[in-house]
Amino acid sequence: MHTHHSHHIAPSPEQLQQQLADAGLRATRQRLLILESLLVLPGHPTAEQVHQRVTEQLSSVSLGTVYKALDSFVLAGLTRRVASAEGSRRRYDADCTEHHHLVCADTQEIIDYCDPQLDELIRGFFADKGLPGFQPHSFSLHVTGNRVADLPAAGPSNQPPS
Numbered sequence: 001m002h003t004h005h006s007h008h009i010a011p012s013p014e015q016l017q018q019q020l021a022d023a024g025l026r027a028t029r030q031r032l033l034i035l036e037s038l039l040v041l042p043g044h045p046t047a048e049q050v051h052q053r054v055t056e057q058l059s060s061v062s063l064g065t066v067y068k069a070l071d072s073f074v075l076a077g078l079t080r081r082v083a084s085a086e087g088s089r090r091r092y093d094a095d096c097t098e099h100h101h102l103v104c105a106d107t108q109e110i111i112d113y114c115d116p117q118l119d120e121l122i123r124g125f126f127a128d129k130g131l132p133g134f135q136p137h138s139f140s141l142h143v144t145g146n147r148v149a150d151l152p153a154a155g156p157s158n159q160p161p162s
Contacts, residue, residue, distance in 0.1 A: 009040070010036055010039070010040050011036065011039060013032065016032050016035050017032065019035065019078060020032070020078075023073070023077060023078050024076060025072060025073075025076055025078075029058065030054075030058065030061050030065055030069065033054045033058055033061070034050060034061075034065075034066055034069040034070065035069075035078065037050045037053040037054050038050055038070070038092055039094050043110060044082050044091040044093050045091065046090065047063065047066050047070055047090060047092070048063065050066050050070065050092070051063045051066040054066060067090075070090075070092055073092075074092075077096060079092050079093060079094050079096065080092070080095075082110060083103075083142050091110060093110075093112075095112060098119060098138065098140075099113060099114045099140070100112075100113045100114070100115070100118070100140055100141040100142070100143065101113065101141070101142050101143070102143050103143065103144045103145070104145065105144055105145065106146050106147065107147065109147065111147075113141075113143075118141075122139055122141075
Protein backbone atom coordinates (compact mmCIF):
# COMPACT_ATOMS: atom_id res chain seq x y z
CA MET A 1 0.00 0.00 0.00
CA HIS A 2 1.29 3.43 -0.82
CA THR A 3 -0.47 6.54 0.41
CA HIS A 4 0.84 10.01 -0.11
CA HIS A 5 -0.04 13.51 0.92
CA SER A 6 0.89 16.30 -1.43
CA HIS A 7 2.23 19.62 -0.26
CA HIS A 8 3.61 21.15 -3.41
CA ILE A 9 5.87 24.09 -3.90
CA ALA A 10 4.49 26.66 -6.29
CA PRO A 11 5.41 26.07 -9.93
CA SER A 12 6.97 28.99 -11.80
CA PRO A 13 4.68 31.28 -13.82
CA GLU A 14 6.33 29.86 -16.95
CA GLN A 15 5.48 26.28 -15.90
CA LEU A 16 1.86 27.30 -15.21
CA GLN A 17 1.60 29.06 -18.59
CA GLN A 18 3.03 25.98 -20.31
CA GLN A 19 0.53 23.66 -18.57
CA LEU A 20 -2.37 25.83 -19.71
CA ALA A 21 -0.96 26.13 -23.24
CA ASP A 22 -0.44 22.35 -23.45
CA ALA A 23 -4.08 21.91 -22.42
CA GLY A 24 -5.22 24.38 -25.10
CA LEU A 25 -6.30 27.02 -22.58
CA ARG A 26 -5.50 30.73 -22.65
CA ALA A 27 -3.23 31.74 -19.75
CA THR A 28 -5.25 34.54 -18.16
CA ARG A 29 -4.12 35.97 -14.81
CA GLN A 30 -7.20 34.42 -13.16
CA ARG A 31 -6.54 30.95 -14.62
CA LEU A 32 -2.86 31.14 -13.63
CA LEU A 33 -3.78 31.99 -10.02
CA ILE A 34 -6.48 29.30 -9.89
CA LEU A 35 -4.15 26.62 -11.30
CA GLU A 36 -1.34 27.64 -8.94
CA SER A 37 -3.73 27.50 -5.96
CA LEU A 38 -4.99 24.08 -6.99
CA LEU A 39 -1.40 22.82 -7.20
CA VAL A 40 -0.16 24.22 -3.87
CA LEU A 41 -3.16 23.73 -1.59
CA PRO A 42 -2.81 20.54 0.47
CA GLY A 43 -5.04 17.54 -0.10
CA HIS A 44 -7.98 17.77 -2.46
CA PRO A 45 -9.25 21.34 -2.17
CA THR A 46 -12.79 22.54 -2.77
CA ALA A 47 -13.53 25.38 -5.18
CA GLU A 48 -14.21 27.52 -2.09
CA GLN A 49 -10.71 26.83 -0.73
CA VAL A 50 -9.16 27.66 -4.12
CA HIS A 51 -11.29 30.83 -4.29
CA GLN A 52 -10.18 31.91 -0.81
CA ARG A 53 -6.49 31.58 -1.77
CA VAL A 54 -6.97 33.30 -5.16
CA THR A 55 -8.81 36.30 -3.68
CA GLU A 56 -5.88 36.93 -1.31
CA GLN A 57 -3.94 37.88 -4.46
CA LEU A 58 -6.72 39.11 -6.77
CA SER A 59 -9.83 40.15 -4.84
CA SER A 60 -12.04 40.59 -7.92
CA VAL A 61 -12.20 36.88 -8.81
CA SER A 62 -15.67 35.46 -8.17
CA LEU A 63 -16.44 31.96 -6.93
CA GLY A 64 -18.27 31.36 -10.23
CA THR A 65 -15.09 32.17 -12.15
CA VAL A 66 -13.18 29.65 -10.01
CA TYR A 67 -15.81 26.94 -10.69
CA LYS A 68 -15.72 27.67 -14.45
CA ALA A 69 -11.93 27.56 -14.54
CA LEU A 70 -11.78 24.32 -12.52
CA ASP A 71 -14.39 22.73 -14.81
CA SER A 72 -12.34 23.77 -17.86
CA PHE A 73 -9.23 22.25 -16.18
CA VAL A 74 -11.14 18.98 -15.68
CA LEU A 75 -12.22 18.92 -19.34
CA ALA A 76 -8.64 19.68 -20.44
CA GLY A 77 -7.20 16.89 -18.24
CA LEU A 78 -5.28 19.23 -15.90
CA THR A 79 -7.20 18.09 -12.84
CA ARG A 80 -9.82 15.57 -11.77
CA ARG A 81 -13.02 16.05 -9.86
CA VAL A 82 -13.10 13.81 -6.78
CA ALA A 83 -16.24 12.66 -5.00
CA SER A 84 -16.24 13.65 -1.35
CA ALA A 85 -17.79 11.80 1.56
CA GLU A 86 -20.31 14.57 2.15
CA GLY A 87 -21.28 14.35 -1.51
CA SER A 88 -22.42 17.92 -1.98
CA ARG A 89 -19.07 19.69 -2.31
CA ARG A 90 -16.86 19.20 -5.34
CA ARG A 91 -13.22 18.50 -4.50
CA TYR A 92 -10.37 18.63 -7.00
CA ASP A 93 -7.20 16.59 -7.44
CA ALA A 94 -4.28 18.06 -9.39
CA ASP A 95 -2.65 14.61 -9.46
CA CYS A 96 -3.89 13.00 -12.67
CA THR A 97 -1.73 9.90 -12.33
CA GLU A 98 -3.52 6.59 -11.81
CA HIS A 99 -4.46 6.28 -8.14
CA HIS A 100 -7.41 5.65 -5.84
CA HIS A 101 -8.97 7.58 -2.97
CA LEU A 102 -9.63 6.58 0.62
CA VAL A 103 -12.20 8.88 2.21
CA CYS A 104 -12.45 9.22 5.99
CA ALA A 105 -16.15 9.55 6.89
CA ASP A 106 -15.23 11.24 10.21
CA THR A 107 -12.87 13.95 8.97
CA GLN A 108 -13.78 14.13 5.24
CA GLU A 109 -10.05 13.74 4.51
CA ILE A 110 -9.30 12.21 1.10
CA ILE A 111 -6.13 10.14 1.05
CA ASP A 112 -4.42 9.18 -2.22
CA TYR A 113 -3.78 5.44 -2.46
CA CYS A 114 -1.52 3.75 -5.00
CA ASP A 115 -1.27 -0.03 -5.38
CA PRO A 116 -0.06 -1.52 -8.68
CA GLN A 117 -1.17 -5.01 -7.54
CA LEU A 118 -4.74 -3.78 -7.02
CA ASP A 119 -4.65 -2.03 -10.41
CA GLU A 120 -3.56 -5.30 -12.05
CA LEU A 121 -6.40 -7.20 -10.32
CA ILE A 122 -8.95 -4.66 -11.57
CA ARG A 123 -7.57 -4.74 -15.13
CA GLY A 124 -7.61 -8.56 -15.07
CA PHE A 125 -11.15 -8.62 -13.70
CA PHE A 126 -12.48 -6.44 -16.53
CA ALA A 127 -10.41 -8.26 -19.16
CA ASP A 128 -11.94 -11.58 -17.99
CA LYS A 129 -15.50 -10.28 -17.67
CA GLY A 130 -15.61 -8.25 -20.84
CA LEU A 131 -18.07 -5.39 -20.91
CA PRO A 132 -20.23 -5.59 -24.04
CA GLY A 133 -20.25 -2.26 -25.82
CA PHE A 134 -17.80 -0.67 -23.37
CA GLN A 135 -14.02 -0.39 -23.36
CA PRO A 136 -12.62 0.85 -20.02
CA HIS A 137 -9.49 3.01 -20.29
CA SER A 138 -9.00 4.25 -16.74
CA PHE A 139 -10.45 3.70 -13.30
CA SER A 140 -10.30 5.07 -9.79
CA LEU A 141 -11.69 3.40 -6.69
CA HIS A 142 -13.36 5.54 -4.06
CA VAL A 143 -13.32 3.75 -0.70
CA THR A 144 -15.11 5.33 2.27
CA GLY A 145 -14.20 4.32 5.81
CA ASN A 146 -12.65 5.66 8.97
CA ARG A 147 -9.03 6.45 9.68
CA VAL A 148 -7.69 4.38 12.56
CA ALA A 149 -4.53 4.95 14.56
CA ASP A 150 -1.50 3.78 12.62
CA LEU A 151 -0.49 0.27 13.61
CA PRO A 152 3.16 -0.49 14.41
CA ALA A 153 5.20 -1.57 11.39
CA ALA A 154 4.85 -5.29 10.74
CA GLY A 155 7.98 -7.27 11.60
CA PRO A 156 9.06 -10.48 9.83
CA SER A 157 7.01 -12.68 12.21
CA ASN A 158 3.63 -11.08 11.58
CA GLN A 159 3.71 -10.25 7.87
CA PRO A 160 1.12 -12.06 5.78
CA PRO A 161 2.54 -14.57 3.28
CA SER A 162 3.05 -13.16 -0.21
